[in-house]
Amino acid sequence: MAGIERVGADAWRDRVARGNVAGLHAAIGPDGTPEVRAVLAGETPRLLAVAAPGGVVPTLVDLLPAGWDEREAADLYGLRFEGHDPHRALVHHPDDRDLWATPVVGSDVHTVPVGPVHAGVIESGHFLFHVVGERVLHVDARLFHKHRGLERHAEGRSPEDAGRVLSRVCAGCAVTNAVAYAAATEDALGRVPGEGTRRVRTLLIELERMWNHLNDVSQICAGVGLAPGTMLFATLKERVQRVCALLTGHRFMFDAVTLASAPGDPGDAAREAMRAELAAVAADAATAARGLLFDTSLRDRTSGPGRIDADAVRELGVVGPAARAAGVAADSRTDAPRLWYPGFAAVVPPTPAGDVAARLEARWVELEQAAGIVGELLSAPLRPDAPADTGTGTGHGVGIAESPRGRTVCTVEIRGGTVRRVHLRTGSYANWPAVAVAGTRAILPDFPLVNKSFELCYACVDR
Amino acid sequence: MLTRLARVRRAVGLERRPPASCAIRLVDAGSCNGCEHELVATGGPHHDLQRYGFAITASPRHADVLLVSGPVTTRMLPALLRAYAAMPEPRLVAALGDCPLGGGVDAHPDEVAGPLERVLPVDIRIPGCPPTPGQIAEGLRVGLAALPPERRPW
Ligand code: SF4
Numbered sequence: 001m002a003g004i005e006r007v008g009a010d011a012w013r014d015r016v017a018r019g020n021v022a023g024l025h026a027a028i029g030p031d032g033t034p035e036v037r038a039v040l041a042g043e044t045p046r047l048l049a050v051a052a053p054g055g056v057v058p059t060l061v062d063l064l065p066a067g068w069d070e071r072e073a074a075d076l077y078g079l080r081f082e083g084h085d086p087h088r089a090l091v092h093h094p095d096d097r098d099l100w101a102t103p104v105v106g107s108d109v110h111t112v113p114v115g116p117v118h119a120g121v122i123e124s125g126h127f128l129f130h131v132v133g134e135r136v137l138h139v140d141a142r143l144f145h146k147h148r149g150l151e152r153h154a155e156g157r158s159p160e161d162a163g164r165v166l167s168r169v170c171a172g173c174a175v176t177n178a179v180a181y182a183a184a185t186e187d188a189l190g191r192v193p194g195e196g197t198r199r200v201r202t203l204l205i206e207l208e209r210m211w212n213h214l215n216d217v218s219q220i221c222a223g224v225g226l227a228p229g230t231m232l233f234a235t236l237k238e239r240v241q242r243v244c245a246l247l248t249g250h251r252f253m254f255d256a257v258t259l260a261s262a263p264g265d266p267g268d269a270a271r272e273a274m275r276a277e278l279a280a281v282a283a284d285a286a287t288a289a290r291g292l293l294f295d296t297s298l299r300d301r302t303s304g305p306g307r308i309d310a311d312a313v314r315e316l317g318v319v320g321p322a323a324r325a326a327g328v329a330a331d332s333r334t335d336a337p338r339l340w341y342p343g344f345a346a347v348v349p350p351t352p353a354g355d356v357a358a359r360l361e362a363r364w365v366e367l368e369q370a371a372g373i374v375g376e377l378l379s380a381p382l383r384p385d386a387p388a389d390t391g392t393g394t395g396h397g398v399g400i401a402e403s404p405r406g407r408t409v410c411t412v413e414i415r416g417g418t419v420r421r422v423h424l425r426t427g428s429y430a431n432w433p434a435v436a437v438a439g440t441r442a443i444l445p446d447f448p449l450v451n452k453s454f455e456l457c458y459a460c461v462d463r
Numbered sequence: 464m465l466t467r468l469a470r471v472r473r474a475v476g477l478e479r480r481p482p483a484s485c486a487i488r489l490v491d492a493g494s495c496n497g498c499e500h501e502l503v504a505t506g507g508p509h510h511d512l513q514r515y516g517f518a519i520t521a522s523p524r525h526a527d528v529l530l531v532s533g534p535v536t537t538r539m540l541p542a543l544l545r546a547y548a549a550m551p552e553p554r555l556v557a558a559l560g561d562c563p564l565g566g567g568v569d570a571h572p573d574e575v576a577g578p579l580e581r582v583l584p585v586d587i588r589i590p591g592c593p594p595t596p597g598q599i600a601e602g603l604r605v606g607l608a609a610l611p612p613e614r615r616p617w
Contacts, residue, residue, distance in 0.1 A: 093538055116542050117490055119521035121503050124491040124539055145538045146493040149571025168568035171497030171593070215500070232467060234507040251595065252497050288467065459496045
């Protein structure tokens with residue numbers, strides 16, 4: 001069970017500065033006072049909390065990349081973070097631009113507002129570009145157009161019902177989010193899943209990574225107008241999704257991981273056929289990737305733009321392939337006692353320059369790695385634990401899983417069998433601020449490509 | 464790379480249909496992105512939506528059909544209505560997936576203005592969470608064919 005330690009306002013900043021913080025969120029404390037909670041990652045994740053009497057609490061933005069966390073907490077819980085001024089709305093959408101965007105002034109500066117409806121088939125979100133000519137000076141990302149109040153709607157329900165509400169947060173991370181939520185809930189209730197369940201959950205997370213990474217390569221090709229690459233990787237994604245459907249009954253593996261269950265064994269012959277098909281997809285992807293490597297028009301467009309180097313990764317709190325593409329070998333799979341990653345080591349791409357090309361290369365090396373894990377896990381029968389009743393426990397729990405976009409952290413507070421607070425901080429949430437920064441290191445026409453090289457979810461962030 | 468792609472397309476061997484002409488504009492009104500993934504796949508080599516004469520257009524000003532995914536969040540409602548207002552007449556509205564039909568996601572009632580038919584007239588319904596690429600292609604084709612001839616875009 002993840003302990004929660006409440007500290008005074010004077011010790012708060014000091015304690016947080018010394019911890020390995022994986023996100024902040026607001027909640028209502030046991031005596032009805034609002035509080036801010038920090039997740040401290042590590043072998044056994046813990047929570048550190050500070051009360052916000054009168055809704056005021058010291059800011060942490062000068063110590064760690066918590067700008068969005070604080071803006072969200074301010075919007076949803078009415079908190080004020082002393083020292084984080086001015087507060088700019090994140091979840092809420094005030095009409096007045098000064099209330100949510102950064103003023104950029106100077107001669108010839110003008111703004112280019114884009115979205116929320118975009119030209120392609122992509123999710124809704126708004127970007128305000130401040131530019132001089134084609135040079136981008138600053139980007140304000142205004143997301144949360146898709147805010148569905150899912151956390152708030154899940155709270156007050158049983159862990160099973162809350163899980164059902166959260167199951168539709170995001171299709172691209174459906175499995176990772178479900179695993180992180182299940183792990184957090186089990187942690188809160190003091191349970192540890194057996195090896196069989198851990199293996200099945202790991203298998204599904206890695207399958208999810210395979211189709212996502214294939215999708216992302218396809219999208220990067222689309223971003224430079226390289227139609228054969230777009231279509232070829234789309235066919236590979238389709239092949240993986242067909243295996244997902246065979247294994248779990250759903251192309252995005254919706255509802256495959258719940259508190260009570262995980263898919264069972266499809267039988268030796270079917271499992272072997274899936275294993276062979278996925279190995280063939282990985283081989284085809286490697287061949288196609290070599291083709292892309294020597295495509296000069298692709299190289300020309302991807303080398304250079306949107307650079308986020310190792311220093312920026314640390315400063316901005318970047319996670320996942322985007323961090324590894326800058327040479328930072330951080331990966332929550334290296335320390336995942338609730339999953340099944342024996343001997344796992346993070347991989348960085350051969351040229352970790354932190355640009356679009358490096359993030360593309362990161363997908364290839366991680367694809368190969370994921371295919372290896374999937375192949376191994378499909379070589380033995382799948383034997384998830386027998387379904388168990390979650391009961392009526394009380395406690396705090398933290399669940400961490402590595403999504404295709406990076407570390408996803410789920411925090412759950414259960415009291416008397418009811419979910420009181422649930423918070424999901426996905427890899428996309430951690431990385432969105434970096435997309436805006438990467439955008440300022442590109443020209444405006446390159447922004448769509450830079451954005452696609454991160455390929456973050458809006459749905460995961462907006463919730 | 465091109466030859467590999469050609470091989471995929473030959474292997475799939477989709478049947479061709481008589482040409483129609485229909486431009487579609489998608490508005491994501493709060494989806495989980497599942498419906499968008501499947502719509503993109505519908506335009507990919509395995510399903511090739513274009514063979515029926517459908518095209519995804521970049522602007523609602525060129526669109527015959529407004530295809531809407533998601534439960535219609537309050538924050539997407541103004542943009543959705545602006546996209547609809549920008550379309551030339553005659554125009555059609557299609558609901559993509561269970562969310563705009565009132566199912567799909569179980570969202571907080573304060574945050575949604577949907578289901579879609581509360582805010583726009585819905586002509587075509589494509590259920591599923593998400594509908595598969597085959598169901599999307601079929602839903603659009605059959606849904607349009609079922610309309611009276613004067614309401615069809617061709
Ligand atoms: S219908 Fe299902 S797949 Fe489509 S957006 Fe809604 S929840 Fe996602």
